[in-house]
Amino acid sequence: MNKDQEKKEQQQQLAIAEKKIAVYVVQNYSNVKSIKFSTFKFNKQTGSWHVATKINHDNLMTFSLENLNDISEETIGIRYNLKTFNLKKKKDTTKNINDIKILKEELDAN
Incomplete structure (x- = not known):
């Protein structure tokens, strides 16, 4: 698999992960109106993915995915x-x- 295919597959996996996290939040907490996702980050030392979310603009929750x-x-x-x-x-x-x-968190073009 070439790098472009790997990147595309990874982006699809991250989109699925984001959706599963959103479903988890709405099914486990009441009165969820919005979820804003930061960019997923990969930690090479731990081999895990991390993402922060802001729920209803002022509730910070972070997720770690192995x-x-x-x-x-x-x-x-x-x-x-x-x-x-x-x-x-x-x-x-x-x-x-x-x-x-x-x-989604807007990425800085710089």
């Missing part, structure tokens, strides 16, 4: 600050991401 092909509640690491995170935990597996805004 494998882009195996993303589930059991395989992702989640962090947030208990003092500043204001969303209520509420499991509702019937919810989907159709009614929320998913935004």
Whole structure:
């Protein structure tokens, strides 16, 4: 596989990971209106992917993924600050991401 094909496949995997993270958030927290994703970063030392999200503009939650092909509640690491995170935990597996805004961090051209 050439580098362009590898990059395209990786971008597809990251898009799927983003969607799975968004579904996790809306199914596990109440009143989610929007999720803004930063750019995914790969850590060579740990071999894991990391992404930060802002939920409803002011709730920061970060995710660590060891494998882009195996993303589930059991395989992702989640962090947030208990003092500043204001969303209520509420499991509702019937919810989907159709009614929320998913935004991407704009990349600086410089």
